[in-house]
Amino acid sequence: MTADLPDHPSAVATPEALERETGRLRDTVGRLTPDDLVGPSLCTGWSRGHVVSHLTANALGLADVVRSAVDGADTTMYASEAARDADIEAGAGRSPAEHLDRLTTASRELAGLLSRLTPAHDDATCERTPGGVTVLVRAVPFLRLREVAYHHVDLLHGFAFADLDDRTCAAFLGHELKGLAAADAPPDLVVAAEGYAPVRLEAGGVTVSGAAPALLGWLTRGLTDGVTSDAGDLPHRPEA
Template structure:
């Protein structure tokens, strides 16, 4: 009997949800608001493209010892998203689709890397473990697919995956921080039911 490894399960889900976001974006009016305050749907698509681009750099850092960080700085990341959100819609879709596809192709390389290897979001930190990169991408895809406000909600996520996201969400909440608690409650209010 062939058993699927945990990383293979996550990689398959990343590929599936990448295709789902690409399909959703293909027919959307990207100028409309998203569920992320201050962002249009174009900002969401731009963010997903640059997120894939940044995670590709971290795959190279983990596998090739390239020394790259995900982003040069948080300010540069934000500027890239704002700039890309102004691209013509077909150009923006192509950018996000191409970066997403490149990441789907590159993520399996992590199977040969040390999963505990630390890679940096920006120079000087914070850091992530290489083994967490596929799950990080999956989380971005699902949450931001919901944020497109195009008919996809948490109820459309596979039950086992939804439970995993729910457990991660609860694990990350700092109940002493009102802002973090508020963010978690907002996500719950948007329909992330753990059942």
């Protein structure tokens, strides 16, 4: 009997998992040269330097989300979307050593704050930007783990979704499919990951098959290696 994809992906976002994946990310960033950093990433319009700058800014933003709960700080994740984008752009041109130092410091700050979360903070929220959507504080570990893993892949420097452990990869895939299923118009698609029960997003539809890492790469980044369709050509990649 095949297993269902995880229903509660946050279960994989343990402090140990976040430290492990952050450490692997730091190892990769530590190997990037100035030429590497100005090279393209998988994120359209962003160099590798932009991706690392974003990961640093994201850690600091999520640290403020947690700080709003544990310290009662009057803060938002970002001052504004424009400020977020400007911070990423301003940091993209840092030297390799500066990138690594800032990423390490921001990641450690976030980890320290996360260690202070208790069940009393389970219902706490923080606005992403003033008056904007809210972020559930208890979701921060999973949100950060996903950012670290996905953008590590985006660096195009030797790390792929297949390098994630099976449980974490399955949790990410389950999370993506849950988001698609909740859309106003779910895609007419069946996603069949090897070793797991197929997930039918809408009645009928094309079946897309492959190992969980390959399907995650297709759904989130448009990567097609290892993904097949019973219709022959792969359908258009759905957007959550």
